[in-house]
Amino acid sequence: MHLHKFEKIWLVFGMASLVLFLLIIGFAAFWKGTHPQSHIETIDPQNVEAHEAFKPENLGLREVADGKYTVNIVASAFNYDFGTDADGKAVKKIRVPKGSTVLFQITTKDVVHGFQVAGTNVNMMVEPGHVSRLETVMKNTGEFTVVCNEYCGVGHHQMFATVEVYE
Amino acid sequence: MMLKNYNFPKKDARLYMSFMYVTFASLLVGGLMGLLQTLSRSGEFQLPFGINYYTILTVHGVILGLVLTTFFIVGFQFALMGKTVGLSDKQRKWAWIAFWTMLVGTIMAAVTILIGEANVLYTFYAPLRAHPAFYIGLALVIVGSWIAVFTNFRQLYVWKKANPGQKSPLLAFMVVINMAMWFIASLGVAISVLVLFIPWSLGYAATINVLLSRTLFWYFGHPLVYFWLLPAYMAWYAIIPKIIGGKLFSDSLARMAFILLLLFSIPVGFHHQLTEPGIDPTWKFIQVVLTFMVVIPSLMTAFSIFATFETTGRRLGHKGLFGWFKNLPWGDVRFFAPFVGMVAFIPGGAGGIVNASHQMNSLIHNTIWVTGHFHLTIATTVILTYFGIAYWLVPHLTGRRLTPRLNKLGIIQTIIWTVGMTIMSTSMHIQGLLGGPRRSDFSNYAGGEQVQTWISYQLAQAVGGTILFIGILLMIYIFIQLAFFAPKGVQEFPIAEEEVDAEPTPKILENWYLWIGITIALILFAYTIPMIDIIKHSPPGSLPFDWPIGRS
Ligand code: HEM
Ligand SMILES: [Cu+2]
Numbered sequence: 001m002h003l004h005k006f007e008k009i010w011l012v013f014g015m016a017s018l019v020l021f022l023l024i025i026g027f028a029a030f031w032k033g034t035h036p037q038s039h040i041e042t043i044d045p046q047n048v049e050a051h052e053a054f055k056p057e058n059l060g061l062r063e064v065a066d067g068k069y070t071v072n073i074v075a076s077a078f079n080y081d082f083g084t085d086a087d088g089k090a091v092k093k094i095r096v097p098k099g100s101t102v103l104f105q106i107t108t109k110d111v112v113h114g115f116q117v118a119g120t121n122v123n124m125m126v127e128p129g130h131v132s133r134l135e136t137v138m139k140n141t142g143e144f145t146v147v148c149n150e151y152c153g154v155g156h157h158q159m160f161a162t163v164e165v166y167e
Numbered sequence: 168m169m170l171k172n173y174n175f176p177k178k179d180a181r182l183y184m185s186f187m188y189v190t191f192a193s194l195l196v197g198g199l200m201g202l203l204q205t206l207s208r209s210g211e212f213q214l215p216f217g218i219n220y221y222t223i224l225t226v227h228g229v230i231l232g233l234v235l236t237t238f239f240i241v242g243f244q245f246a247l248m249g250k251t252v253g254l255s256d257k258q259r260k261w262a263w264i265a266f267w268t269m270l271v272g273t274i275m276a277a278v279t280i281l282i283g284e285a286n287v288l289y290t291f292y293a294p295l296r297a298h299p300a301f302y303i304g305l306a307l308v309i310v311g312s313w314i315a316v317f318t319n320f321r322q323l324y325v326w327k328k329a330n331p332g333q334k335s336p337l338l339a340f341m342v343v344i345n346m347a348m349w350f351i352a353s354l355g356v357a358i359s360v361l362v363l364f365i366p367w368s369l370g371y372a373a374t375i376n377v378l379l380s381r382t383l384f385w386y387f388g389h390p391l392v393y394f395w396l397l398p399a400y401m402a403w404y405a406i407i408p409k410i411i412g413g414k415l416f417s418d419s420l421a422r423m424a425f426i427l428l429l430l431f432s433i434p435v436g437f438h439h440q441l442t443e444p445g446i447d448p449t450w451k452f453i454q455v456v457l458t459f460m461v462v463i464p465s466l467m468t469a470f471s472i473f474a475t476f477e478t479t480g481r482r483l484g485h486k487g488l489f490g491w492f493k494n495l496p497w498g499d500v501r502f503f504a505p506f507v508g509m510v511a512f513i514p515g516g517a518g519g520i521v522n523a524s525h526q527m528n529s530l531i532h533n534t535i536w537v538t539g540h541f542h543l544t545i546a547t548t549v550i551l552t553y554f555g556i557a558y559w560l561v562p563h564l565t566g567r568r569l570t571p572r573l574n575k576l577g578i579i580q581t582i583i584w585t586v587g588m589t590i591m592s593t594s595m596h597i598q599g600l601l602g603g604p605r606r607s608d609f610s611n612y613a614g615g616e617q618v619q620t621w622i623s624y625q626l627a628q629a630v631g632g633t634i635l636f637i638g639i640l641l642m643i644y645i646f647i648q649l650a651f652f653a654p655k656g657v658q659e660f661p662i663a664e665e666e667v668d669a670e671p672t673p674k675i676l677e678n679w680y681l682w683i684g685i686t687i688a689l690i691l692f693a694y695t696i697p698m699i700d701i702i703k704h705s706p707p708g709s710l711p712f713d714w715p716i717g718r719s
C-alpha cells in the first residue's frame with residue numbers, strides 16, 4: 001500500500017508520541033501505584049454488617065495511627081451512612097487535618113452508587129457485592145462535597161455529605 | 168459500475184425515507200427533553216405536571232443515543248448499499264421487516280419510559296429494575312438492526328457473485344465493516360438483555376450478577392460510539408471529496424482505516440469501568456492500551472481529509488500557502504456542516520484521551536465533563552455530519568432539491584448549533600473538572616462555595632441548551648421543507664471517484680476471514696481472563712429494586 005512521504009512522517013511522529021504517552025501512564029500506574037480504584041473483595045449485599053468494616057459501630061471516621069485515618073461508609077438509596085455521633089445523630093460531615101492519609105472503604109446495600117469527594121481524586125464506583133477502597137493523602141484544605149455520581153434512582157441528587165480538611 | 172446518477176425507484180426511496188422520518192421525529196422529541204433538562208438543572212424552572220427529571224433524561228438518552236442514531240445509520244447505509252451494489256425485491260422486503268421490528272421495539276420502550284415505568288436511563292444498570300416491556304423493546308430494536316446487518320451482508324455478497332474479481336465499492340465495504348462491528352458488539356448487550364435482564368425482570372430469576380451485566384454492557388457500549396462515528400467517516404472519506412470537486416485521496420488507506428477501527432473498537436470496554444471494583448487493574452490497563460490504538464486510524468483520517476482539501480484546491484488553481492483553504496466551498500452546507508463537525512472532533516478527541524487515561528479518568532469519571540465530551544463528539548461531530556448528509560440525501564430521495572434559501576438556512580442552523588454547543592459543552596467541561604456530577608437533577612447538596620460555582624455553570628448550560636433547541640427547530644423546518652415542499656428537481660448523490668492513475672488496492676484488504684478473525688482474537692485476548700475472573704469471584708447476586716426509580 002502506497003503512503004505519501006508526508007503521511008509517513010505524520011504517522012511515525014504520531015505513533016512515537018503514542019508509545020511515549022502509553023509508557024508514561026504505564027509507568028505511573030505500575031511503578032507509582034496510581035491505578036484507579038480496583039479493589040477485589042466481595043461481600044453479601046444483603047448482609048453487609050457481617051463485614052468487620054461495615055458493622056454499625058465501625059462506620060465513619062477513625063484514627064488508626066498518627067495522621068492515618070479510615071472512613072467506613074455504607075451507601076444505600078439515597079444516603080451515605082457514616083454512623084452516628086455522640087448524640088446519636090447521623091454523621092453528615094467528617095473532618096480531617098491537612099496532610100493526613102485517609103483510607104475510604106465503602107459498599108452498598110442496594111443498587112449501584114458513586115462516591116466522589118468532589119475536587120479530589122477520590123472517585124469510585126460502588127457496586128452491590130463488592131467493596132470499593134481507595135487511600136489518599138488530603139493535601140488541600142477546604143470543604144469538599146461528597147456526591148453520588150452514578151445514577152441510583154429518583155433521589156440520586158439528594159445523596160451527599162461533606163469532607164472538611166482543616167489546617 | 169457506479170449507478171449514482173439515477174434516482175432510486177420509488178419503492179426504494181420510500182424505504183430509505185422511512186428511516187429519515189423516525190430520525191428527525193426523534194431529534195425533535197429528544198431535543199425538547201434536552202432543553203427541559205438544562206432548564207431544570209438551572210434551578211430557575213420546575214418541570215411542569217410533576218414530570219420526573221429522570222424520566223425525561225431516560226427519554227433523551229434512549230431517543231437520541233439509541234433510536235435517532237440507529238435509524239439514521241441503518242437508513243443511510245441502506246441508501247449507500249442501494250446506490251453502490253443494488254437492492255433486490257427480496258432484500259427490500261427484509262429491510263422493511265428490519266424497519267418495523269425496530270419501530271415496534273422503539274415504541275414499546277418509549278411508552279414504558281413515558282409512563283414512568285423505566286426511569287433507569289439509557290444504560291439501564293442493574294439492579295434497578297424497569298418494567299419488562301422496556302427490555303423487550305430494546306431487544307427488538309437490536310434484533311431489527313441485525314436483520315439490516317444480514318441484509319447488507321447479502322447485498323454485497325450478491326454483488327460480488329455478479330462481479331467476480333472486482334473489488335467491492337468503497338462505500339459498500341465501509342458499510343459492511345460497520346455492520347460487522349455492530350453485530351459482534353451487540354451480541355454482548357443482547358446476551359445481557361435476553362439472558363440476564365428479561366428473566367430477572369419477569370421474576371423467573373431471583374437475582375442478577377451486576378458486574379457481569381455492566382461488563383457486557385460496556386463490551387457493547389464503546390463500539391456503539393464507533394457505530395455512530397463510522398457513517399460520518401464514510402461521508403468524510405468518500406462523499407465530501409466529491410462535494411468539494413475533488414477525488415478520493417486513497418482507496419486503500421480508507422479501507423485500512425476502517426479495518427483498524429474494527430479491530431480496536433471492541434476489546435476496550437473496560438475504559439468505561441476504570442473506577443469499578445472487582446476488575447483487575449492490569450486488565451484495565453491492557454484495554455486502555457488497546458483503546459489508544461484508535462489514534463492511528465484517527466491520524467490517517469485527519470491526514471487524508473486535509474490532503475484531499477489541499478490537492479483539490481490546488482488543482483482548481485488556488486495559489487499560495489492557504490489559498491486552497493480559503494477557497495473551500497464555505498457557502499455549501501453539504502460541506503460546511505460536516506466541516507464544523509470535523510473541527511469539533513479536535514477538542515472532542517483530546518477530551519477522549521483524558522477520559523481513557525488510566526489515572527486522569529479518576530478526576531472526571533461520571534462528572535458532567537463526560538456529558539460535555541459526548542455532546543462535542545456525538546451531538547456535534549456526528550450529528551452535524553448526519554445533517555450534512557440529510558441536506559442532499561432527503562431531496563435526492565423525495566425528488567426535490569436543496570434550494571439556495573434552504574442551503575442558507577442550513578448554514579445558519581450550523582452556526583446556531585456551534586454557538587449553543589460551545590456554550591453548553593464548555594461549561595459542562597469546566598463544571599466537571601470542578602467535580603460537578605452528571606445525570607443529576609438540580610440540587611444544592613450541602614451548600615457552600617463549591618456547589619454555588621457548579622450552579623453558575625448550570626445556568627450557562629441552560630443558555631446554551633436554549634440556543635441549541637432553536638437550532639433543532641430550524642433543522643426540523645428544513646427537513647420538512649426538503650421532504651414535502653422544496654421544488655421538484657434533481658439532487659446529486661455525491662460519491663467520490665478514484666484518481667485515474669490510482670494505485671490498485673491490495674487484495675488482502677478485502678480478506679474478511681482475516682480481519683474478522685483478528686477482531687475475534689483481540690476480543691478473546693482482552694476479555695477471556697477477566698471474564699472468567701468476574702464469574703468465578705462473583706458475589707451473591709442482587710435482588711431487583713423497583714422503588715428507587717419510583718415504581719411500586
Ligand atoms: C438541544 C440539544 C441538546 C441539549 C440541550 C442537551 C442537553 C443534555 C443534558 C443537559 C444532558 C445531561 C443531563 C444530566 O447528566 O443530568 C444530556 C445528556 C445526554 N445527551 Fe444531550 N442534549 C442535546 C442534544 C443531544 C443530542 C443531539 C444527542 C445525541 C445525538 C444527545 C445525547 C445525549 C446523551 C446520550 C446523554 C446522556 C444521558 C444519560 O447520561 O443518561 N444530546 N443532554
Ligand atoms: Cu446516586
Ligand SMILES: [Cu+2]
Nearest residue numbers: 388389438439
Ligand atoms: Cu468508550
